[in-house]
Each structure stands twice: as structure tokens, then as C-alpha cells.
Amino acid sequence: MIPFDFEYYRPDTPEEAVMLYDDLYKEGKNPLYYGGGTEIISFSRLYQLYPGAVIDIKGIPECNVLEQKNGYLVIGAALTLSQIQESNIFPLLIHCGGRVADHTIRDKITLGGNICAKIPYREAVLALLTCDADIMIQGTDGKKRVNIHEVFNQFLRINKGEFLLQVIINEKIARLPFASYKTTADGAVAYPQDKIGYPVVSGAGINKDGKLRVAVSGVCNYPVRLAEVDNALNDTGIPRFERINNAVEFFPIISDMEGSADYRTFVLKNILFDMMERLEYY
Amino acid sequence: MFSLQKKEFMDLNINGEKKSVVIRSADTLLDVLRNQLGLTGAKPSCKNGDCGACTVLIDGWPVKSCLMLAVEAVGHEITSIEGLKETAMQKTFIDCFAFQCGYCTSGFIMNCHGLSRIHPGADYGIIREWLQSNLCRCTGYEEITDAIKSVLDQNAALEQ
Ligand SMILES: Cc1cc2nc3c(=O)[nH]c(=O)nc-3n(C[C@H](O)[C@H](O)[C@H](O)COP(=O)(O)OP(=O)(O)OC[C@H]3O[C@@H](n4cnc5c(N)ncnc54)[C@H](O)[C@@H]3O)c2cc1C
Ligand code: FES
Ligand code: FES
Numbered sequence: 511m512i513p514f515d516f517e518y519y520r521p522d523t524p525e526e527a528v529m530l531y532d533d534l535y536k537e538g539k540n541p542l543y544y545g546g547g548t549e550i551i552s553f554s555r556l557y558q559l560y561p562g563a564v565i566d567i568k569g570i571p572e573c574n575v576l577e578q579k580n581g582y583l584v585i586g587a588a589l590t591l592s593q594i595q596e597s598n599i600f601p602l603l604i605h606c607g608g609r610v611a612d613h614t615i616r617d618k619i620t621l622g623g624n625i626c627a628k629i630p631y632r633e634a635v636l637a638l639l640t641c642d643a644d645i646m647i648q649g650t651d652g653k654k655r656v657n658i659h660e661v662f663n664q665f666l667r668i669n670k671g672e673f674l675l676q677v678i679i680n681e682k683i684a685r686l687p688f689a690s691y692k693t694t695a696d697g698a699v700a701y702p703q704d705k706i707g708y709p710v711v712s713g714a715g716i717n718k719d720g721k722l723r724v725a726v727s728g729v730c731n732y733p734v735r736l737a738e739v740d741n742a743l744n745d746t747g748i749p750r751f752e753r754i755n756n757a758v759e760f761f762p763i764i765s766d767m768e769g770s771a772d773y774r775t776f777v778l779k780n781i782l783f784d785m786m787e788r789l790e791y792y
Numbered sequence: 793m794f795s796l797q798k799k800e801f802m803d804l805n806i807n808g809e810k811k812s813v814v815i816r817s818a819d820t821l822l823d824v825l826r827n828q829l830g831l832t833g834a835k836p837s838c839k840n841g842d843c844g845a846c847t848v849l850i851d852g853w854p855v856k857s858c859l860m861l862a863v864e865a866v867g868h869e870i871t872s873i874e875g876l877k878e879t880a881m882q883k884t885f886i887d888c889f890a891f892q893c894g895y896c897t898s899g900f901i902m903n904c905h906g907l908s909r910i911h912p913g914a915d916y917g918i919i920r921e922w923l924q925s926n927l928c929r930c931t932g933y934e935e936i937t938d939a940i941k942s943v944l945d946q947n948a949a950l951e952q
Contacts, residue, residue: 512818518863520794530793548859551820552840564817566864569794592853614854614903614925615841706924 512554517563518544524572524648524675527565531671532650539563543673545588545623548615553628567622572675581681587622587674591634594621600679603637605690606714610634612706622674626666630731633692635662636714639725639735641683646676664732686716689788691781693728695768710769711777717789724785729761729774736760743782754782796863804865806831807875815862821855822846824862825872833873833898844926847899848872854906854925873898880943881905888939892930900926904940912947914940 517539521527527543534541539562544550547566553559567573573588576597583600591607595616598604610616610624610633624634637643643658649672661667666674691714694707709728716723722743725735742757758778765771785791796802796817804811806829813828822839825831825848835845839858846857849871876882881904884890891897907914907922914922919940923933 511823512820515798515816515818517798518796518817518861522793526793546859547861547864548841551859551861554818555839568864611841612844612925613922614844614847614856615859617850617853617855618859 512551513557514554514560516554516561518566519563520566520569522569524570524653524673527567527570527673528648528650528671530565531673534563534565535671541565543567543622543626545620545626546590546618547623548611548619549623549627549629567673568620570675573622575676578681583679583681583684585621585677585679587625587676588620591616591619591621591624600637600684602641602684602688602690602714602716603634603679605688606637606712607634609692609709609712621677625662625674625677631709631712631727632733633709633712633727635733636690636712636725636727636735638662638677638679639733640688640714640716640723641679641686644678645674646678647672648675659735664734683716683718686718687789688714688716689785690714691784693777693781708768710774711781713778713781713785715785715789717791720791722786722789722791724757724782726761726778728768729763729778731764734761743786750783750786754779757782794866802863802866804829804862804870805868806870807872813862817861817863819862820858821848821860821862821865821870822857825857825870831872831874834902835895835898837895842927843896843899844903845896845899847902847926849902849906852906852909854903854922856925871902873902876901876905879905880946881908881939884939884942884946885936888935888942890931890935890939891928896926896928896930900928900936904936904943907940908943908947912944914944 531541541563542561544564544566568588573586575586577584595604595608638658644655645658646655647668692712693710712727714725727733738760739757743753763771763774799816801812802815825834834848834857837843837845841856841859847854848857850868881901911918
């Protein structure tokens with residue numbers, strides 16, 4: 511049970527949503543945009559979050575689009591990870607989003623909610639970082655389209671009151687060969703639960719024009735793609751092992767219950783090696 | 793714009809019937825089903841999305857009702873285990889001995905029933921992926937997998 515009350519709103523347009531946020535904020539109600547609500551409900555139940563109002567974006571048509579338009583894929587922020595998976599529209603996102611939590615929860619978790627969540631892993635973000643996705647943001651002064659690298663640094667840095675409307679990906683990049691991995695701690699309870707859990711390392715890579723691009727999660731406290739890592743991996747003048755050793759140096763690798771920094775480094779190196787093989791990148 | 797300020801009467805479409813209930817905006821669907829409607833088939837356990845004991849169908853899709861607000865379900869078709877009447881999945885769970893204590897069973901059946909409708913031709917990979925959503929602490933998953941396969945086979949045979 512959530513031990514406090516909040517107001518629930520389901521606006522019909524993006525403009526209505528941001529105006530409502532503004533009003534509720536001025537009234538001191540600490541509003542939150544609401545996607546699948548899985549994190550908001552879990553955290554509120556534990557009193558780690560106490561919104562006075564939630565603004566459910568699932569009634570906004572722009573947040574529910576899933577289309578191919580002028581060479582781009584447009585994916586609404588309110589689509590669930592299962593809806594994206596069933597659509598088969600963006601294979602790398604299907605892989606990265608398709609290993610978040612479990613199938614039933616993915617019927618509820620939205621793309622926007624996974625990108626904006628507090629949880630460190632946010633695995634759907636990996637596909638967007640490797641493919642240089644654009645993000646459509648709605649604010650009181652209208653919509654703006656920006657590249658993910660301009661606004662995603664550890665978390666999505668958008669202004670108070672703005673929300674994520676859509677994600678836009680170049681179709682050609684979305685169709686490139688990819689490699690995608692998730693390693694969980696060996697906490698297997700029983701078949702078929704052995705794949706479920708938070709990642710020790712979750713990784714995604716593509717080979718674009720002969721250059722490797724890699725994004726990882728689980729390794730640090732946030733999903734990340736670093737230019738230094740891509741450069742080190744693409745430094746073809748030196749042997750593969752050395753490139754991988756150089757690349758992992760750039761990550762501030764964490765130790766926690768899921769795995770020590772040493773174990774994570776070991777897993778990450780293996781993943782990078784395998785990624786190079788699978789993407790025929792030597 | 794649809795809204796719910798703290799507490800109001802709302803209509804829920806549950807198991808094919810319209811029920812008017814008082815919903816607090818912060819109530820989870822699980823709590824409303826059990827405490828307001830007396831539908832105790834959806835079981836509370838982790839209340840954190842981990843176990844699947846609380847699974848119901850929303851417009852045919854399995855959802856963990858502990859991670860859904862009741863107000864979100866307004867305007868959607870909710871099916872709980874009480875809404876399944878003599879379905880092939882229920883019968884086959886018995887035939888395949890797919891449960892022991894039964895606490896997880898309604899959640900499993902809802903998930904498996906949803907699977908059989910959404911993916912009537914599901915292969916082993918899909919079955920395995922969907923089964924990852926529910927935990928059983930007593931029995932083996934093999935019997936549950938057998939039950940799903942049996943229902944899918946029965947449905948395929950009926951279609952031929
Ligand atoms: C049992 C369990 C296991 C999980 N395992 C994993 C895992 O292994 N890997 C992983 O990556 N995730 C995992 N998750 C998912 C993660 O923890 C979050 O619960 C989920 O990503 C939140 O998505 P949501 O749509 O429910 O967001 P919500 O709960 O609705 O919102 C989360 C946050 O994002 C904000 N928000 C939502 N939508 C928008 C938007 N469009 N614009 C701006 N802000 C927005 C909200 O205000 C809130 O702060 C797991 C979740 C559960 C319950
Ligand atoms: S009680 Fe809902 S998933 Fe465990
Ligand atoms: S039969 Fe007892 S928990 Fe599944």
C-alpha cells in the first residue's frame with residue numbers, strides 16, 4: 511500500500527501536460543510525470559518518493575506513436591518495452607529493452623520511464639546511445655529535438671517541467687549489425703529464472719562504417735558511452751587485447767552486491783572481445 | 793482530461809462486469825481487487841514486481857497488479873483468475889500436476905493463459921521468456937511448461 515495520497519491526472523495533449531505540471535508545481539504539489547509507474551509505485555510504497563500529483567502521459571497520442579517516417583523510426587515515450595518488442599521495429603532496442611526486468615513487467619515499463627528512472631541500469635538507453643538517437647522533448651515553450659549526447663550525461667538532463675515525448679532514430683543506423691549482452695550475478699534460483707536480475711555488465715555495440723561503438727550499463731552507476739572508449743577500441747594499430755585493456759581503463763567501474771570491480775572488469779573485457787568477433791571487427 | 797483527486801467512485805470493467813468502487817488514487821489494482829471487490833485470487837507476495845503472484849490480464853496482457861494503480865485500469869478490461877471459467881489452462885494445470893501449495897498458481901495461470909492467446913504458436917524460447925515473470929517455490933517449472941505446451945497443442949489441433 512502506498513501510505514499517502516496523490517492526485518492523478520491523464521492529460522490528452524503534450525501542451526496540457528506541461529501546463530498542468532507548471533500549475534501543480536506552483537501549488538507546491540511536487541508533481542511527477544508518470545509512465546508505467548513501476549518505479550513511482552515501488553518507491554512510493556517504501557516512502558522513498560512522495561509526489562503530491564502524478565501526470566500520466568499514456569493518454570497523449572504523440573507518446574504512443576510507433577512509426578517509420580522519412581528514414582527515421584519514431585517511438586513514443588509511453589510505449590511499453592513489450593509493445594516495442596512485439597513491433598520488431600528496432601532490433602538493438604528490442605535486445606536491450608527486452609532484458610529489463612521480466613516479460614510481465616515489460617508490459618508496464620515504458621521507454622520514457624526506463625530512460626528517466628532512478629535505477630542505475632536503464633538498459634534501454636544503451637541502444638539509444640550507440641545509435642546516436644534524437645530525443646523529442648516537450649516544454650512549456652514547445653517541442654525541441656536534440657541529440658541524446660547533448661542531454662544524457664549519467665541521466666537525462668532536461669529542465670524542470672519538461673518531459674520526454676519521443677525517441678527518433680535514423681533507420682539506417684537502427685538496422686546495422688549489432689551485438690548485445692547481459693551478464694547477471696550467478697544468483698540463479700531455478701529454471702527459468704536464471705536470466706533475470708540486475709546486470710553485472712549489460713552491453714551493446716554496433717559497427718558503423720568500420721568503427722565500433724559501445725555503450726555499457728552495470729559497469730558504472732549509469733548507462734554510458736564514452737568517446738575515449740570508442741577511440742581506444744578503434745585504435746587498430748595495436749593488438750585487440752591491448753585495445754580492450756586500454757578501453758576499460760576509462761570506466762569508473764563499481765563494486766557492489768552484484769559483483770566486484772575486478773569481476774566486472776573481467777566480464778566486460780570478455781564481452782568486448784566477443785563483440786569484436788561477432789561484429790567482425792578486428 | 794481524466795483525473796482522480798484523492799478518492800472517488802470509479803467504474804472498473806472486471807471479468808466482464810462493470811463494478812463501481814471507491815478508489816484512492818494511490819491504491820494499487822491488487823489492493824482494490826482484494827480489499828474492495830473481494831477478488832482474492834490475485835495474491836500479494838513481494839508487492840515489488842518480483843514474484844508474479846498478483847498477475848492479472850489487462851486487455852489480454854499479463855500485468856503485475858501490485859505495480860499498477862487501480863485508476864490506471866479504468867477504461868480497460870481487467871481479467872482476474874475468478875474471470876476464467878473452466879479454461880483449458882486451468883484444467884491442464886491440474887492434469888500436469890503444475891502446482892503444489894497453489895499460492896503462485898493463479899498468477900501463473902493468468903500469465904500462461906495470456907500467452908496462449910497472444911502467442912498461440914509460441915515456441916520454447918517464448919514460453920521460457922514469459923515464464924521468467926513468475927516464481928514458484930514448491931514445484932518444478934517443467935510441469936508448468938508441459939501445461940502450456942499441452943494447451944498450445946490442443947489449440948493447434950482444434951484449428952486444423
Ligand atoms: C522487479 C523489477 C526489476 C527491474 N529490473 C531492471 C533491470 O534489470 N534493468 C533495468 O534497466 N530496469 C529494470 N527495472 C526497471 C526500472 O527499475 C524502472 O522501474 C523502470 O524503468 C521505470 O519505468 P516506468 O515506465 O514504470 O517509469 P515510471 O515509474 O512511470 O517513472 C520513473 C521515473 O521516470 C520519470 N518519467 C517517466 N516517464 C517520463 C517521461 N516520458 N519524461 C520524463 N520523465 C519521465 C518519472 O517521473 C519517474 O521519475 C526493473 C523494475 C522492476 C520492478
Ligand atoms: S506481489 Fe506483485 S509481483 Fe509479487
Ligand atoms: S505451488 Fe507453491 S509456490 Fe508455487
